[in-house]
Amino acid sequence: MNRLFRLALLLCLWSVLPAKTMVNTEHVQAQLIAHAPAGIVAGQDVRLGLLIRHQPEWHTYWRNPGDSGLATTLDWTLSPGVQAGEIAWPTPRRLRLGPLLNYGYEGQVLLPVSLTIPADFKADALDIRLRADWLVCRENCIPESGEFSLRLPSATPLIEHAALFDTARGQVPQEVPGARADARVDGASLAVEVEGLAAALHGQPLNFFAETGGVIDHAAAVEQQWRAGRWIAKVPLSPQRSESPATMAAVLTVGDRSPGTRLNLRISGPWSGTDTPASPAPLPAPSPASPPSLPFALLLALLGGLLLNLMPCVFPILSLKVLSFARPGQERRALLTGGLAYTVGIVVSFVALAGLLLALRAGGEELGWGFQLQSPLFVASLAAFFSLIGLNLAGVFELGNVLPSSVATLHSRHPVLDHALTGVLAVAVASPCTGPFMGVALGTALVLPVVQALLIFATLGLGMALPYLLASLWPGLARRLPRPGVWMVRFRTLMAFPMFATVVWLLWVLGQQIGIDGLAALLGILVALAFAAWAFGSPGFSRKARLGFGVPAALVLGGTLWWAWPSFASPSTSTETTGQTSWQAWSAGAVVSAQAAGRPVFIDFTAAWCVTCQFNKRTALADPAVLADFERRRVLLLRADWTRRDPAITQELARLGRSGVPVYALYSPAAKTPVLLPEILRPADLHGALASIESPA
Structure with missing residues (x-):
């Protein structure tokens, strides 16, 4: 009954929400349109379509994009029983880019689909939701997407876009x-x-x-x-x-x-003497015949987990654990129990996250390690959560004043659960921060049997939890802490700043994913959230004052969420700029073309949420001597940005035996396999790899 009630409530809310039929980006205008001259009736002509208007010189792709690119995809959510057919693809144009030939559309194109309406359809309206993903290109390519919604009255003929659908019908190959x-x-x-x-x-x-x-x-x-x-x-x-x-x-x-x-x-006839498809990659990958042994992979995972504690994204969690050590009067048993619970929380979370990743990959999803930070909503939620933690540590509000006492005191009444949940939080933010030993270990895990793969991830979690576990086993640590006093209040306030620093990082990641409008929207939400936390939870307010400030705060927060939601529902896509105009967007075709022209190729597989990637980008990859060496050898510099989900990049990483970033691959003009460089780069590593490749003619 509860499930039915929630479903009914969602349908009611959906019915009053405004339709969203248009998404505008810097490169296209996409619109969801419909055509039903007899209304929504079984057996009659009912069609939907995504109308894409391209900016001059920009294009999207046909079902077979050609030498590079990705076809537009439409994911429909329709009323029960209603089914959408496949896209009736219009005839494409031939789009030449140097030695490459692609197939796609410029100007204006409508991608129509036909709907099948069941005979028992009696609803007053047809509810439609669409998630569309497209790749728009000129000289560079940008993945974009949009969320659309539409409510069509069943008895009303829809003929406004008849001419567009007639034109589209005339463009479909016969x-x-x-x-x-x-x-x-x-x-x-x-x-x-x-x-x-x-x-x-x-x-x-x-x-x-x-x-x-x-x-x-x-x-x-x-x-x-x-x-x-x-x-x-x-x-x-x-x-x-x-x-x-x-x-x-x-x-x-x-x-x-x-x-x-x-x-x-x-x-x-046989296909070149074999019926087995060739490798999907333009060049063969490094041989997977000799992956690291399981014991060696476990050792790498343990070392990688230890190094996760040195990553900036984990500092806030360590701050919380230091605060737990600083609590006075703790017994050795309580410290040990907390350490074990924290360890269990981390290990179980790593195994659960890995199990989800393996299950999704087995189901055909192109995902890699750290995939959760490819979701803008997840990143925004983390930013809001860390903001609240920071405000709480800074004394802006107290949980006991906001939550019911039974909820607010859960952490004190159930300290074991509190430690375990801290471990879960640690995994959520630490998993994308791959260390120098983790790339090979995780890449190996994803090609091993499930039990062995999960064992590697469990060892990774154990390595991350090990420092705190050892500290909880050492009773002398608690005795070395200063006696309780004013310093604890100041130390608690000090620990708020690592939280705010993490929020800055998350905001930067979100800005890379959804652009400046989405970033401004989240900043507005954080301000409204801070106002609400202060209004409801300030320790200096009476109950009447909380009510007086709380009602306006709730209205401000609700209005801000309503204003900000479109930026998350249909984010604008921005490309990463580094100040180096020599970097180009990666594509498999670009690698093949450069090698055919006798040029070496260096590929930086990166993401905005990858701290190691950003460190390398501002150190070794920005070193003037390295850049000069790249230029002298005519190396084509390609950047594969994995900040948001990109199936092509995920497949290429898997082909290289990796499941996450950073990954650095250097192709020489004659070699068929790339040289893979360390995850933490030094200028010497790059100079050595460049010196080993064949010099250009």
Whole structure:
């Protein structure tokens, strides 16, 4: 009953919330539109579509993006029983970028889908929610997304966007009844023969768009001819072919004219002597045949966990533990119990987080270690939580004045649970801060059987908890602390500042994820939250004063949340700037292109929430001598920014045997595998790696 009540409440709230059909970024305007000339009725024409208007020179991608890019994806949440079909992709344009050829859309494009309405649909309105993700590119590429909502009255005809949907229908490739298409593998080419095409196409040179990626060499010229009404072509296969399909859909066009003709090719013959797909990566990865042994991986995990205690993101948690040591009159048993509970909290949290990661990866999600900090809402929640802790330590409010006494005294009545939850919090903020030993250990864990993988993560947690556990086992530590006095009040206030420093870091991470508008929105929430904490929890207020200040504070907080929510629901995407114009966005195609031109390639896999990444970026990677060495050797500098989820980067990290950042890969022009550098970089490491690669011609 409680679950039904909550569901009903959510539906009621949804019904009064305003629809959100438009998302604007710096590069596109995306709009959710609908077309239902007979209303929302079973068996009638009901369509939805994402209308994308691109800024000049910017483009998004077709279902097969070509040599680089990512297709737009639509994730629908609809009323019960209503189902959305696949995107009816309009015929794309050929988009050349140097030696690469991509397929996509410029100007304005509508991506329509058809809805299936069940026969028993009797609701007064159709509720629609959409999460859309797209990659928009010019010379650089930026992943963007948007959240849309719409409520369509069932009995009202929807014809406002009829012209747009009619135009989109006319741009979708059409199948020709009676047309026959066959293909066979002929060495390094796909020999295609098509008969039954429209007479208007006969004698015309045709463009060939394969709907399946990873098969053909998109930029290579297609040898073609017409013979007795049949189109005969040799389509070059990709040297990095990753698919070996038995059938493949393709589109033929004359120039960039729409709608094009859609074919289903039946492919015969073996694929280059093997039916096994090739590696999906443009270059083979370092050999996975000899991963570190389990004992060695456990040792690395233990050392990595120990070093986590030196990471700035863990300092606030250590501050809380130091405060717990400073409490007077504690018995040795209480200290030991607290140490064990803290250790259990850390180990269990690491294992649980790892189990979730392994389960999601097994389900097809492209995730890596530290994935929780790729969520802007999670980062914002952490910032709010640490702000409240800092305000509490600084004496702005007391929990006993805000919460019911039964809740406020939980930490004192259940100290073991308090220590364990502190360990959980430590894992939440520490897990992305990979140390120099953790990259190999975690990369190994994700390819081992589940039990062995979880054992590595448990050892990582044990390493992190070990210093505090050992301290709790040493009874002389408590005796060495000063006697209780004024210093404890000052020390508590001092410990507020590491909390605020962590909030600054989290705000910077959030700014990288959702832009300046989202950052300003969170700052407004934090100010309103601080006002509410002071109003409700100030130790100097009477009950009447708390009520007088608390009601306006609650209204301010509620209004701020209402104002700020759109920035989190549809964040603008910003790219990271480093002051070095020589850095470019990573793509697999860029690596291949640079090596073909005889240039070495250095890739920095980084994220805004990765403290080690930012340290390296401001030290070794900013060293003038290193930059000069890069320039002298004509090294192409690529940055793979993993601040937000990016399946392509996740796959590339997995290919390199890693599950998190930082990772530094250096490709020489002739080598087929990269040199992987240490996670904590020194200029000497970079100079040594550069000296070992072949010099450019």
